[in-house]
Amino acid sequence: MKLTIGFSVNGDSVEVEVLPHWNLLKVLRDVLELTGAKQGCGEGECGACTVLVNGAPVNSCIYPVLEVEGKEVTTIEGLMDKSGRLHPIQQAFLEKAGVQCGFCTPGMIMSAFALLKANPDPTEDEIRHAIAGNMCRCTGYVQIVESVQHAAAVMSGRSQERAGKE
Amino acid sequence: MSELFVGKSFPRADAEKVTGKAAYINDIKVPRMLYGKILYSTRPHARIKNIDTSAAEKLHGVRAVLTGRNTPNVRVGFLGDQEPLKKDKVRQFRDEVAAVAAIDEDIAEEATSLIKVEYEDLPPVFDPIEAMKDDAPLVHEFDARGKPRRNNILPLPWKLIAGDVNKGREQSAHIVKDTFRTTWVHQVCMGASGCIAQFDVNNNLVFTSVTNVPFGGKDRLDMFLRNIGLKSSTRILTPFVGGSFGSKLDTDIYEFIAVLLAWETKCPVKILFDRHEEFTASPPRQPAIATVEQGCDKDGHLTFRKVDMILDNGAYTSWGATTPSVMSIPVSTLYKVRNIHFEATCVYTNNIYAQAMRGYGNPQATYVVEQSMDQLAEAAGIDPLDFRLINANEPYTESPMRIKITTCPLKECLQEVKTRIDWENKHGKRDGRGVGVASFLHVGGGARVYLSDGQGIIMKVNDEGKLTIITGGTDQGQGSETIIRQMAAEASGLRYEDISIVLGDTEICPWDVGTHASRHLFMVGNAILMCAEKIRAKIRDLGARWMRSIIEADLNKKARRDPDFKAPQIDWSVLENPDNLDVCNGEIFVRDDPENPFLRMKIARVVRKAHLLGTGRGEMVTAEAFYDPPNEMIDREGKGNISCCYTFGTHGVEVEVDKETGQLRILNYVAAHDVGRAINPMLVKGQIYGAAIMGTGYGLTEEMLLNAGRVMNPNLLDYKLLTAKDKVPIDAVIVEPIEPSGPFGAKGIGEPACVPSAPAIANAVYDAIGVRIKELPITPERVLAALKQKEEEGV
Numbered sequence: 020m021k022l023t024i025g026f027s028v029n030g031d032s033v034e035v036e037v038l039p040h041w042n043l044l045k046v047l048r049d050v051l052e053l054t055g056a057k058q059g060c061g062e063g064e065c066g067a068c069t070v071l072v073n074g075a076p077v078n079s080c081i082y083p084v085l086e087v088e089g090k091e092v093t094t095i096e097g098l099m100d101k102s103g104r105l106h107p108i109q110q111a112f113l114e115k116a117g118v119q120c121g122f123c124t125p126g127m128i129m130s131a132f133a134l135l136k137a138n139p140d141p142t143e144d145e146i147r148h149a150i151a152g153n154m155c156r157c158t159g160y161v162q163i164v165e166s167v168q169h170a171a172a173v174m175s176g177r178s179q180e181r182a183g184k185e
Numbered sequence: 186m187s188e189l190f191v192g193k194s195f196p197r198a199d200a201e202k203v204t205g206k207a208a209y210i211n212d213i214k215v216p217r218m219l220y221g222k223i224l225y226s227t228r229p230h231a232r233i234k235n236i237d238t239s240a241a242e243k244l245h246g247v248r249a250v251l252t253g254r255n256t257p258n259v260r261v262g263f264l265g266d267q268e269p270l271k272k273d274k275v276r277q278f279r280d281e282v283a284a285v286a287a288i289d290e291d292i293a294e295e296a297t298s299l300i301k302v303e304y305e306d307l308p309p310v311f312d313p314i315e316a317m318k319d320d321a322p323l324v325h326e327f328d329a330r331g332k333p334r335r336n337n338i339l340p341l342p343w344k345l346i347a348g349d350v351n352k353g354r355e356q357s358a359h360i361v362k363d364t365f366r367t368t369w370v371h372q373v374c375m376g377a378s379g380c381i382a383q384f385d386v387n388n389n390l391v392f393t394s395v396t397n398v399p400f401g402g403k404d405r406l407d408m409f410l411r412n413i414g415l416k417s418s419t420r421i422l423t424p425f426v427g428g429s430f431g432s433k434l435d436t437d438i439y440e441f442i443a444v445l446l447a448w449e450t451k452c453p454v455k456i457l458f459d460r461h462e463e464f465t466a467s468p469p470r471q472p473a474i475a476t477v478e479q480g481c482d483k484d485g486h487l488t489f490r491k492v493d494m495i496l497d498n499g500a501y502t503s504w505g506a507t508t509p510s511v512m513s514i515p516v517s518t519l520y521k522v523r524n525i526h527f528e529a530t531c532v533y534t535n536n537i538y539a540q541a542m543r544g545y546g547n548p549q550a551t552y553v554v555e556q557s558m559d560q561l562a563e564a565a566g567i568d569p570l571d572f573r574l575i576n577a578n579e580p581y582t583e584s585p586m587r588i589k590i591t592t593c594p595l596k597e598c599l600q601e602v603k604t605r606i607d608w609e610n611k612h613g614k615r616d617g618r619g620v621g622v623a624s625f626l627h628v629g630g631g632a633r634v635y636l637s638d639g640q641g642i643i644m645k646v647n648d649e650g651k652l653t654i655i656t657g658g659t660d661q662g663q664g665s666e667t668i669i670r671q672m673a674a675e676a677s678g679l680r681y682e683d684i685s686i687v688l689g690d691t692e693i694c695p696w697d698v699g700t701h702a703s704r705h706l707f708m709v710g711n712a713i714l715m716c717a718e719k720i721r722a723k724i725r726d727l728g729a730r731w732m733r734s735i736i737e738a739d740l741n742k743k744a745r746r747d748p749d750f751k752a753p754q755i756d757w758s759v760l761e762n763p764d765n766l767d768v769c770n771g772e773i774f775v776r777d778d779p780e781n782p783f784l785r786m787k788i789a790r791v792v793r794k795a796h797l798l799g800t801g802r803g804e805m806v807t808a809e810a811f812y813d814p815p816n817e818m819i820d821r822e823g824k825g826n827i828s829c830c831y832t833f834g835t836h837g838v839e840v841e842v843d844k845e846t847g848q849l850r851i852l853n854y855v856a857a858h859d860v861g862r863a864i865n866p867m868l869v870k871g872q873i874y875g876a877a878i879m880g881t882g883y884g885l886t887e888e889m890l891l892n893a894g895r896v897m898n899p900n901l902l903d904y905k906l907l908t909a910k911d912k913v914p915i916d917a918v919i920v921e922p923i924e925p926s927g928p929f930g931a932k933g934i935g936e937p938a939c940v941p942s943a944p945a946i947a948n949a950v951y952d953a954i955g956v957r958i959k960e961l962p963i964t965p966e967r968v969l970a971a972l973k974q975k976e977e978e979g980v
Contacts (some may be wrong), residue, residue, distance in 0.1 A: 022560075022620055030976060047210075053205070054205065054208070054212040055204070055205020055206070056205070057209070057211060057375075057376070058211060059375050059376070059377070059425075059427075059460070059901075060460040060900065060901050061459055061460060062900060062901070062902065063901070064460075064461065064901035064902050065375065065460075065901050067375060077674065082858070094205065095203075095204065095205035096204070096205045098204075100202060104312075105200065105203065105204070109203040109204065110203075110479075112197075112203045113196045113197045113198075113199075113200060113203060114195075114196040115198075115867070116195055116196075116664075116867050116868055116870075116871045117199055118199065118202050118203055118416075118662075119663065119664070119871060119875065120202075120204075120374070120375065120376065120426060120427050120428040120661055120662025121201075121202025121207055121425060121426075121427070121661035121662065122209060122374075122375040122376040122427030122428060123197065123657075124202050124203055125203075125205045125374050128203060137557065143912075144912075146909075146911075147909040147910055147912060149910050150909045151908050151910040153909070154906055154908060155375065155909075156372075156375050156430070156876045156879070156906070157375075157428060157662045158375060158427050158871060158872035158874060158875045159870075159876075159877060159878030159879070159907075159913075159915070160874075160878070160908075160909040161871075161874040161877040162867075162870070162871050162874065164909070166900070168951075170882065172272075
């Protein structure tokens with residue numbers, strides 16, 4: 020039997036009918052058509068499905084959807100501002116090549132977003148720790164780390180010192 | 186004129202990917218779409234006695250249940266050694282026995298669980314050496330033509346002989362011989378396999394595919410359609426793809442099954458693998474057992490090299506069985522050696538079958554050759570890095586495989602590693618820390634594996650002055666959207682931001698061999714140069730015909746608006762000859778008078794004029810080109826100049842080994858790469874970092890554990906990919922000898938950096954603790970076991 024639950028997604032309140040065993044990723048992708056978060060493994064290992072629930076990153080593929088009642092969900096689709104301008108983290112992933120095939124990117128950016136909210140000036144090790152649950156097969160993580168460092172610098176107004184060109 | 190776009194680290198152009206808007210196969214739905222699901226074998230080798238699908242057929246929401254017994258018997262694959270749905274016999278755990286199409290994934294899954302299959306077990310064989318014996322169980326009793334088979338050895342006798350190995354042996358002061366093993370590893374694309382098959386009203390197949398070989402895939406599906414009795418053809422659409430690394434070269438069995446389900450149901454059918462299925466039912470890189478023997482004279486010059494490979498092919502044949510064609514490149518040509526003997530034997534077993542993976546056999550071959558190089562250097566009493574410098578390839582030479590080396594900065598790469606890894610101070614200490622080195626060469630200017638190695642391209646300029654590029658290539662993440670724009674802006678004279686790219690539709694895009702073999706940038710770049718030349722010529726020609734009237738109209742307009750305006754004296758004759766005109770950054774102007782504001786205008790204006798002439802004689806600015814490089818297919822002896830140029834490089838690794846735990850830490854990693862010319866240095870480094878980490882995983886952690894044919898670790902917890910926490914401090918060094926055959930001097934760089942990592946690490950481990958690990962991956966268990974053995978032998 021389906022249950023109706025209410026929560027907010029990227030600032031909009033939604034009410035959806037769900038089966039109790041569904042996970043949050045299924046509802047985001049199949050019901051709300053927010054396909055940015057990806058299913059890479061369905062077992063909470065790869066992090067491609069990372070979204071924020073009340074500001075904290077979760078693997079939405081194993082997050083029971085009933086748990087989300089009354090909470091705030093943020094997905095990659097919620098990062099651009101209303102005028103369609105990219106968030107500095109999104110921009111940094113393009114400028115520093117933190118993206119290749121792009122499949123892990125939405126989850127990776129959400130983990131980085133949560134990190135920079137909590138810690139605006141992270142060390143390399145802190146960045147690596149924050150994205151340890153987000154697997155990437157293309158980049159070897161180097162330019163992802165550089166992207167997050169660049170975004171941190173831009174967001175805190177330190178862009179000049181680090182934005183050295185190749 | 187200096188270059189405006191090439192050689193600069195432009196940001197990635199694929200912004201869809203950072204916004205979540207990029208649609209991958211996972212994200213695509215079409216109306217009336219059904220979900221396909223495959224039932225796999227539960228036995229490694231058995232006869233199928235009976236398949237009972239009645240319960241599955243009755244399940245509400247099921248639209249089709251197919252088996253080998255109610256579908257046409259059509260052979261597929263490179264050697265035609267299987268049918269999509271197995272009828273009489275299964276030969277591996279991943280054999281497709283039945284398939285279901287249903288209205289949702291859960292019903293499809295449930296339906297497959299309702300299918301009952303009765304098997305009669307046959308004796309299996311899992312070890313390729315066992316499988317080569319005369320009395321081994323036959324994996325295939327008959328070949329594709331129905332001829333009885335006598336053994337499990339594939340009819341692909343890979344052999345390359347050059348010079349005289351025996352003579353080389355006689356000339357040797359030192360000889361080493363050893364056997365090495367590599368293991369099964371998976372491409373592990375973050376986006377798993379999937380497709381959507383649908384038939385249009387004319388029975389043409391529209392196939393949404395993750396392939397990186399759209400036209401090769403179309404050929405295979407067209408043949409499949411003919412073989413199941415359809416006269417129609419295939420249109421392939423490629424969406425964004427979540428990585429490839431070789432896994433998407435062949436048309437996989439699930440894709441043929443989706444076609445069968447779509448034809449049966451007359452509905453679109455999507456099959457999307459879950460992660461478990463991706464590990465168990467998509468073909469990985471095969472393991473190799475390699476015996477290598479090498480010799481050198483007293484001065485350290487290589488005298489001969491003999492390599493024998495046994496490759497576990499698994500139960501069927503895909504491109505994995507052709508990787509010896511690339512293995513022969515490092516075996517014959519990595520360092521200067523005249524006498525070569527290389528043989529590779531692919532053997533059927535009841536294991537999962539093999540496909541290609543990034544490097545196409547080169548990682549396995551280089552792993553054995555580069556460890557043998559270290560062993561031989563030690564036997565000769567020469568420093569291993571100096572030994573490589575003595576034998577390093579030279580520019581503009583020909584190897585025993587008839588490979589024509591052009592630019593070749595291998596010595597420079599070795600020197601870069603020597604300096605940056607501090608070789609002099611770090612090598613030879615045996616104190617738990619050590620340094621190791623390994624080099625590679627790989628195709629860098631295409632690879633003629635088919636009769637054509639070509640790429641087509643179409644360009645059109647619209648009346649806003651925007652350039653559309655239509656190409657048959659695909660992007661798996663390497664950055665085509667960015668580098669195509671850079672090269673096209675440079676070559677055409679149009680603005681970078683005015684260039685758009687259309688790819689991923691075989692109905693629209695011109696023909697291309699495929700985005701494989703590190704060939705994309707090289708091919709598309711040369712095609713861009715050919716095509717852009719035509720576009721520039723057309724624009725200049727239009728300029729010569731129409732600039733004057735446009736300028737005159739402008740001047741008249743100004744004069745009408747401003748009575749004081751005095752028109753300048755203009756020598757119109759300069760505009761009459763197209764050779765006097767040039768095109769750059771979206772504008773057309775007089776080459777010798779570029780700053781003259783009256784003789785300069787946006788390209789859009791002349792193109793618009795040509796479209797809207799009002800005379801019935803309008804024109805368009807379009808051009809096409811087909812670049813097919815001057816490389817050769819390898820001949821019957823396995824020789825030939827398969828690529829226009831070759832890329833070289835050296836990796837140096839410093840490791841620290843904990844003798845108590847066997848744990849290994851990489852302290853420093855230098856990856857020096859010849860790329861010809863870096864079109865976009867940032868993206869080049871991205872390829873180097875990503876591939877080197879993949880190669881490091883091959884060396885240290887990655888392994889598909891097969892137990893009696895079954896994959897025991899088909900998930901991302903138990904298959905150990907390196908994560909962001911496994912920090913490897915990589916120093917990517919770009920060496921740029923301008924390659925004459927490459928676009929703007931560039932060579933390919935997609936695959937190579939995953940090639941030398943594992944042997945460099947193995948050599949560093951040897952330098953650190955004096956034991957050589959001859960099997961991959963180099964796990965703490967293997968390090969401890971080797972240390973223990975060394976202790977027991979009292980060496």
